[in-house]
Amino acid sequence: MSEAGQLSQRQPLPVGSAGKLSTGWWGILALIVTEASLFGYLLFAYFYLASQTEQSWPPEGLPALLVPTVNTAILLASSAGVWAAERYVRQGRRQSSIAGLVAAIALGSSFVVIQLLEWRDKSYGITSDLYGSLYFTITGFHMCHVVIGLGILMLLLVWTLLGYFDGRRHAAITIGGAYWHFVDIVWLFVFSALYVSPYLIK
Amino acid sequence: MAIADITQRPINDDLDRVPDFGRAPSGSDIEANLTGIWETAPGWRGWLSTVDHKTIGLRYIVTAFLFLLIGGIEALIMRVQLAGPDLTLLTPEQYSQLFTMHGVTMIFLYALPILSGFSNYLWPLLLGSRDMAFPRLNALSYWIFLFAGIFMYVSFPLGQAPNAGWFNYVPFSGPIYNTGPNIDVFALGMVLLGISTTVGSVNFVVTLFRMRAPGMTINRVPILVWGTLTASVANLLAIPAISLAFFLLWLDRQFGTHFFDVANDGKPLLWQHLFWIFGHPWVYAIVLPAMGIVSDALPTFCRRPLVGYTAVALATMATMLIGFEVWIHHMFATGLPAVALSIFGAASMVISIPSAVAVFAWIATIWLGRPVFKTPFLFFAGFVILFVIGGMSGVMTAAVPLDWQLNDTYFIVAHLHYVLLGINVFPVVGGIYYWFPKFTGRMMSERIGKWSFWVMFTGFNVGFFPMHLAGLLGMPRRIYTYSSRMGWDGVNMITSVGSFLFALGVLIFLVNVVISLKRGALAGPNPWDAATLEWTTSSPPPAYNFAVIPTVASRHPLWEDRLEEDSGDNRARSNFTEGYLLTKGRETIGTSPIDAKPVAILKMPDDSYTPFFSGLFLSLLFAGLLLHWWSFTAGMAIAGGITLIIWMWPQKALVQRIAAGRGP
Numbered sequence: 011m012s013e014a015g016q017l018s019q020r021q022p023l024p025v026g027s028a029g030k031l032s033t034g035w036w037g038i039l040a041l042i043v044t045e046a047s048l049f050g051y052l053l054f055a056y057f058y059l060a061s062q063t064e065q066s067w068p069p070e071g072l073p074a075l076l077v078p079t080v081n082t083a084i085l086l087a088s089s090a091g092v093w094a095a096e097r098y099v100r101q102g103r104r105q106s107s108i109a110g111l112v113a114a115i116a117l118g119s120s121f122v123v124i125q126l127l128e129w130r131d132k133s134y135g136i137t138s139d140l141y142g143s144l145y146f147t148i149t150g151f152h153m154c155h156v157v158i159g160l161g162i163l164m165l166l167l168v169w170t171l172l173g174y175f176d177g178r179r180h181a182a183i184t185i186g187g188a189y190w191h192f193v194d195i196v197w198l199f200v201f202s203a204l205y206v207s208p209y210l211i212k
Numbered sequence: 213m214a215i216a217d218i219t220q221r222p223i224n225d226d227l228d229r230v231p232d233f234g235r236a237p238s239g240s241d242i243e244a245n246l247t248g249i250w251e252t253a254p255g256w257r258g259w260l261s262t263v264d265h266k267t268i269g270l271r272y273i274v275t276a277f278l279f280l281l282i283g284g285i286e287a288l289i290m291r292v293q294l295a296g297p298d299l300t301l302l303t304p305e306q307y308s309q310l311f312t313m314h315g316v317t318m319i320f321l322y323a324l325p326i327l328s329g330f331s332n333y334l335w336p337l338l339l340g341s342r343d344m345a346f347p348r349l350n351a352l353s354y355w356i357f358l359f360a361g362i363f364m365y366v367s368f369p370l371g372q373a374p375n376a377g378w379f380n381y382v383p384f385s386g387p388i389y390n391t392g393p394n395i396d397v398f399a400l401g402m403v404l405l406g407i408s409t410t411v412g413s414v415n416f417v418v419t420l421f422r423m424r425a426p427g428m429t430i431n432r433v434p435i436l437v438w439g440t441l442t443a444s445v446a447n448l449l450a451i452p453a454i455s456l457a458f459f460l461l462w463l464d465r466q467f468g469t470h471f472f473d474v475a476n477d478g479k480p481l482l483w484q485h486l487f488w489i490f491g492h493p494w495v496y497a498i499v500l501p502a503m504g505i506v507s508d509a510l511p512t513f514c515r516r517p518l519v520g521y522t523a524v525a526l527a528t529m530a531t532m533l534i535g536f537e538v539w540i541h542h543m544f545a546t547g548l549p550a551v552a553l554s555i556f557g558a559a560s561m562v563i564s565i566p567s568a569v570a571v572f573a574w575i576a577t578i579w580l581g582r583p584v585f586k587t588p589f590l591f592f593a594g595f596v597i598l599f600v601i602g603g604m605s606g607v608m609t610a611a612v613p614l615d616w617q618l619n620d621t622y623f624i625v626a627h628l629h630y631v632l633l634g635i636n637v638f639p640v641v642g643g644i645y646y647w648f649p650k651f652t653g654r655m656m657s658e659r660i661g662k663w664s665f666w667v668m669f670t671g672f673n674v675g676f677f678p679m680h681l682a683g684l685l686g687m688p689r690r691i692y693t694y695s696s697r698m699g700w701d702g703v704n705m706i707t708s709v710g711s712f713l714f715a716l717g718v719l720i721f722l723v724n725v726v727i728s729l730k731r732g733a734l735a736g737p738n739p740w741d742a743a744t745l746e747w748t749t750s751s752p753p754p755a756y757n758f759a760v761i762p763t764v765a766s767r768h769p770l771w772e773d774r775l776e777e778d779s780g781d782n783r784a785r786s787n788f789t790e791g792y793l794l795t796k797g798r799e800t801i802g803t804s805p806i807d808a809k810p811v812a813i814l815k816m817p818d819d820s821y822t823p824f825f826s827g828l829f830l831s832l833l834f835a836g837l838l839l840h841w842w843s844f845t846a847g848m849a850i851a852g853g854i855t856l857i858i859w860m861w862p863q864k865a866l867v868q869r870i871a872a873g874r875g876p
């Protein structure tokens with residue numbers, strides 16, 4: 011009988027999706043790695059093409075910062091809502107957890123709306139020039155992620171309302187939450203590249 | 213922290229349990245019970261819904277092999293066209309489509325999927341688990357692979373197959389020079405296939421870190437596992453590059469964006485960067501697991517453990533690390549700055565070091581062992597020889613000046629076939645000979661086996677070695693014919709003859725498979741007297757793999773009586789008869805990533821239709837994109853979304869949600 015077997019056979023083990031011991035948690039981390047690479051390559055394409063071009067960059071002049079900055083703050087705040095929702099469910103406070111999710115969904119949706127307005131106000135489109143192609147493809151990719159993330163948050167909300175989770179069983183919130191945090195953090199990179207970097211690299 | 217939590221809680225509720233520990237002799241109730249729990253329903257229902265990694269693995273192997281045959285037939289047609297000067301069997305356009313589809317089929321639809329097949333089948337058996345970490349994801353990845361393969365062939369019968377070579381350089385593949393649907397099929401098909409590969413890779417990575425038998429510490433896992441793990445990590449990082457490149461190209465072609473559009477400041481070189489950032493790691497992804505097959509199976513026939521386990525495991529990972537740095541070497545001829553060229557040229561040379569480590573390990577294993585010349589051994593030994601030849605021509609092209617001379621000649625074609633056939637096809641065929649008894653319960657014929665090897669090996673060298681000469685004589689690749697004044701007639705005729713001889717060898721192998729399936733000798737659990745865990749199960753293994761989860765104490769669990777490798781504690785022995793039973797539904801044990809201590813009882817999902825339907829809807833969505841049927845596309849997105857929601861819905865059986873009535 012080997013050591014590993016002897017040690018463990020008397021010990022109780024958690025069953026199934028136990029938080030960060032759940033297989034899904036590992037799965038979402040792997041997914042985040044590959045998604046992060048995707049955004050890495052998008053930004054690589056952006057900087058590569060920007061460095062190769064002869065025209066002034068961005069061709070339409072420096073982007074206005076106020077609205078996007080506020081929007082960034084809104085998106086980050088939604089992450090806090092998800093974070094709180096997970097803490098509350100762990101403490102068994104279902105109502106507060108629901109509130110956290112609702113707040114996150116509201117903030118995330120506002121981000122989408124403001125971003126759509128921002129798109130509408132641009133003087134260029136996805137086909138008008140190289141910069142337009144890059145800008146709309148990159149923010150479009152991110153927008154897709156936000157929309158999918160919102161779908162996930164809504165599912166989590168439904169499941170919480172149905173009383174599926176309690177202080178010990180809530181891996182779905184941990185996992186779905188991780189995805190949302192990723193979507194928010196990656197926006198910081200997109201934001202820095204598209205809005206801030208033109209001010210720094212002239 | 214998890215451990216501390218557990219001890220404070222009441223035990224044996226539905227969230228914590230002391231797993232049953234004991235024996236399950238064959239014929240016991242426990243075995244019957246496990247069979248009931250794990251077996252797939254018969255008939256088409258089970259066929260569409262199974263998540264058994266063994267079934268999925270075999271499906272992968274069979275499907276990928278079919279693609280190998282299709283790609284092979286395309287190659288033979290090309291070789292007929294090139295057998296003599298000025299032949300007119302094919303038009304130039306047909307020739308372009310054939311070499312493109314041949315390359316695409318071999319590289320994307322055969323070479324990696326077949327290895328995924330081996331790994332899917334073998335991993336849980338090698339690791340002592342009852343399934344992969346995500347059985348349903350596993351099924352999904354197979355279905356998408358199948359659909360993506362079909363997708364990439366839809367335009368073939370119309371004479372509009374992809375035609376810009378497997379690396380599909382812009383601007384030739386762009387909207388101006390290539391107006392048909394050819395490239396769009398390729399582009400969307402590659403994005404679809406990328407999804408399959410990605411979910412498959414996630415599954416492998418998580419399985420390695422979670423699903424090993426207790427005691428199988430990280431330094432005891434078989435090399436095949438290292439190979440597939442390295443490939444999977446690389447895929448996670450590299451696949452997005454190619455998917456993005458193809459997606460951007462599709463946007464350029466269909467919507468008029470400007471990423472590769474020179475007239476509007478787009479840069480064709482962006483394509484080359486994105487493609488080779490992916491392409492080079494990919495080349496290693498399709499060889500490292502195959503090298504793993506050899507590292508694990510060769511020792512069985514040398515009657516001794518692999519020499520230099522640690523060195524080979526580290527070399528596997530080092531190869532990939534360097535592989536990520538050398539993508540530039542495919543672009544030596546593009547006019548990059550000289551310093552960059554020198555650095556990347558040097559890195560390309562460095563990469564031969566870890567490869568050499570592996571080669572010397574295999575040679576030493578054969579040298580120090582007592583080789584048994586069975587068919588699989590012949591294939592593995594043949595592989596070592598081809599690897600050395602392919603490696604030599606590789607180092608030659610890593611020299612920048614030589615590359616300028618040889619770039620786009622048949623020398624490259626020769627090199628790439630030595631590498632791909634040598635390092636992929638030979639180990640794969642050898643691996644099938646080796647594991648066939650485990651797959652089917654029957655041995656393959658040795659006599660036919662030896663014939664198949666010698667015919668394949670001879671045919672291969674006769675066919676492909678002269679290509680080096682054709683290259684040195686200046687014959688460019690991708691030409692549909694040549695004039696006899698060039699002096700290439702002889703080498704080409706020999707190459708064509710050799711190709712057909714090689715194909716004959718493959719045919720003999722297939723005949724062997726068919727005959728042995730029916731009439732092969734019964735194998736028993738461990739016909740080769742091998743050392744690893746898969747050989748403790750019956751052949752073929754039961755649906756649940758292991759009635760008791762084995763406990764592992766060394767790298768060679770079945771050879772422990774013979775080897776005293778754990779010199780520190782000689783009494784430690786692996787245990788296959790007594791261990792965790794886990795019979796409350798589909799369950800297996802989850803262990804910690806490094807030292808494989810049990811940390812959780814994992815609930816495994818039942819068979820399910822959701823993977824099939826998610827895969828189907830996703831593939832139809834891509835068809836909609838191809839045809840610009842936007843409302844159809846939207847419908848498929850919704851259908852796919854609903855399927856995923858059903859899939860993800862927390863289940864009580866999996867303890868993903870609390871039981872009714874408990875807690876607020």
Ligand code: HEM
Pocket residue numbers: 284287288290291311312314315316318319322323376377378379625628629632633636637688689690691711714715
């Ligand atoms: C019977 C076996 C095979 C024969 C006779 C064969 C023959 C050929 C021929 C004639 C070409 C076209 C060369 C040109 O015109 O430039 C070619 C290209 C190629 N082959 Fe094979 N091949 C075989 C097996 C394989 C296998 C097993 C693989 C990969 C695992 C493979 C990968 C490729 C690739 C990647 C190309 C380059 C396609 C391109 O230029 O885009 N081949 N092969």
